[in-house]
Amino acid sequence: MDRAADRVYEALRAGILDGSRRGGSRLTETGLAEELNASRTPVREALRRLAAEGLVDTAPHKGARVTDWTPHDLEELYDLRSELEAHAAERAATRVGEEDLVRLAGLADQLEQQARRAQPDLEAVARINADFHDCIQAAASSRRLAAVLRSVVRVPLVLSTYHRYSPEDLRRSCAHHRELVQAFRAKDGRWARAVMTAHIAAAKDVLMRTREHPAGQPAEHPPTHFVPDSIPEPR
Amino acid sequence: MDRAADRVYEALRAGILDGSRRGGSRLTETGLAEELNASRTPVREALRRLAAEGLVDTAPHKGARVTDWTPHDLEELYDLRSELEAHAAERAATRVGEEDLVRLAGLADQLEQQARRAQPDLEAVARINADFHDCIQAAASSRRLAAVLRSVVRVPLVLSTYHRYSPEDLRRSCAHHRELVQAFRAKDGRWARAVMTAHIAAAKDVLMRTREHPAGQPAEHPPTHFVPDSIPEPR
DNA sequence: CCTTGCCGAGTTGTATGCAACTTAGGCTCG
DNA sequence: CGAGCCTAAGTTGCATACAACTCGGCAAGG
Structure with a gap:
């Protein structure tokens, strides 16, 4: 640099x-x-x-x-991201090594520990989540896919989805991570794809649901629990 | 410009x-x-x-x-392209207007007429094919998707798949185009996605099969029939 | 009063000089 | 004879001057 x-x-x-x-x-x-x-x-x-x-x-x-993003743009973007991340997960499922699995499992555990706290460390959560998705992308072993995914995932961050997740959203997100690890362990591409698709769809839903509350109005749930589902920094 | x-x-x-x-x-x-x-x-x-x-x-x-592309890179690329074009087809299926359908049907007809000739006009075939795929992308109405797709589709052209298609490959390609129009007409996203996935997979197969014959050795079929399955120029 | 053409301030597009870096080759020294 | 340093040629990165273009506003004419 x-x-x-x-x-x-x-x-x-x-x-x-x-x-x-x-x-x-x-x-x-x-x-x-x-x-x-x-x-x-x-x-x-x-x-x-x-x-x-x-x-x-x-x-x-x-x-x-x-560029400013219309709601329509954002919807397009999430749909596209869904396809790409699902593809990455499917590829990764048949290519992960044992060390990747251990790493992913560890990250999922860390995430869950943070989520269980009353006051999760947002920075840590974001980092762990990013590492998790990065690890999957790396396991997918497609340089091109990684590049495209970076450019697509980067945008949703403009409206960082911090402080948007309700406790229930958060629990679901953690469950998705755990299930992804299991699908990888089973080397089941279809399973991994399905979970990832659900994972991104849930993230999209959170964004769309809370989009009417621009800032300071974090929906109707208490502002204690949250987890971003976006990938802040590649590596 | x-x-x-x-x-x-x-x-x-x-x-x-x-x-x-x-x-x-x-x-x-x-x-x-x-x-x-x-x-x-x-x-x-x-x-x-x-x-x-x-x-x-x-x-x-x-x-x-x-950049020079390894066979591995190309395989990644086609897999990615498959996902993206399939996504575009699925989106397009539920968004096409009547005028798009007419246009697509016309293009498919033109393609078939060219294919029936003993000496198809390659330039025309390439143009028609490109228009067909462009029309689908436009109907998918996602600026972001269009941009990503352009950057992904552009690369396979490095080894333009002209003069690689056997008559059978060509017939299948035409059948795919026709079937896509039908799927669009039925507004069946899953159908369109499936056909497009098959379409790209077939294109990938042609490339991989004939990759060992770098040039001047157009496989074992006579060099009379061919159709590129790539998209030369965005608009 | 509205339209139309022109002007000028401001910004982008291009050319070019200079500094920093990479690399290949020869030269010195062990 | 081989390894490593050092120099020099060539290339990229940066800064800056100048040209071309856009667009707001103003003035003259209808």
Whole structure:
């Protein structure tokens, strides 16, 4: 990460994902260059990369804007993500090694321990969850799939699903993780696919259900339990 | 397309896809700039775009190379493409309008007419096939899916499957197109998905079967009938 | 008052000079 | 004779100047 272009890219992506750069807001090359202490060249490169990943929209001679996602876009995205993660799970089921299984089981246990607490450590939960999904992707052993999945999964994070999960949602999520490990252990691709499909569908449902409550209104359940079902950082 | 960066991008992509730029060959910025009458800046941008799409590999300070695809990569790719096109077909089934159906039926007819000839017009066949798949993607009405699909489908073209299809392969391909139209007409997503999955699997099989014959050796069937199953140009 | 054309400020697109890095080859030293 | 350092050529990464384009607003004419 010694290149300025990478620095700018990371800074922009982080800003977009954590919400400090709102959807629709304009991104001028000169402005960003000044703000991030770089020249326009690396800024341009970063913007182009983000555009390729769908995080910003660009038009010739008209500049770049942070893409803002309509509910319709989000629904498309979750459907697509569902297909891709299901595919990854199916491939992984017949390719996991013993060490992967041990690792996945360990992660599922950790997740469950966090979930049982009254005040789960959100950061830890997010990290564990991300590691779990990353491990599956790695086991699927398809570089191309991994790349596509990264670009698709990254977007839902714009509206990080933290503090959206009810205790019941959380329990179901943990159960899914456990069941996935079992399906992998049985090397049953169809089983793994089905569970993963359900897992993503549940995540979509949580998002869609709580979407009307933009912030500070975490639905009608107490704000004690939650788990993000998104994958914050690849590796 | 008034930008130099677009010109360079198109030229490079065309060169890679038609095989005149071999996998593994190096692409230096200065060399390309001279060759294509542009400065290094638009060349850089084009290379970055191609890298994002997976057509070239880059490493910091080490330059870009045309990615060369191992048989393993290709298998991954076709599996992924199968999922995505199947998803597109399923979505399309419940969203097609009457005008789409008419158009698709017309394209399927045209394809069949070409196929019945002793000497099908390859260009026409490729165009019709591309239009057919594009129409389905459009009917699926998911911008994100369309983008991902483009980047995934583009690669198999590196080894364009022209002159690989036996007459039997060709007949099957036509039958698939016809059946897809019927499934759409019935608005049966599962049916459409199944046919599309079969369609791509058949295409993969043709590629894998004839991969040992690099060129000039079009397998054991006479080189009279063929149809590409790939999508040359998005719109 | 509305339309139309023009102008200018601001932004993106391109060219190019310079610095930093990689790598291959020869040279020195063990 | 071989290993390792060092240099130099070549390439990429960055900065910046300049050209081309977009779009708001204003003024003149209908």
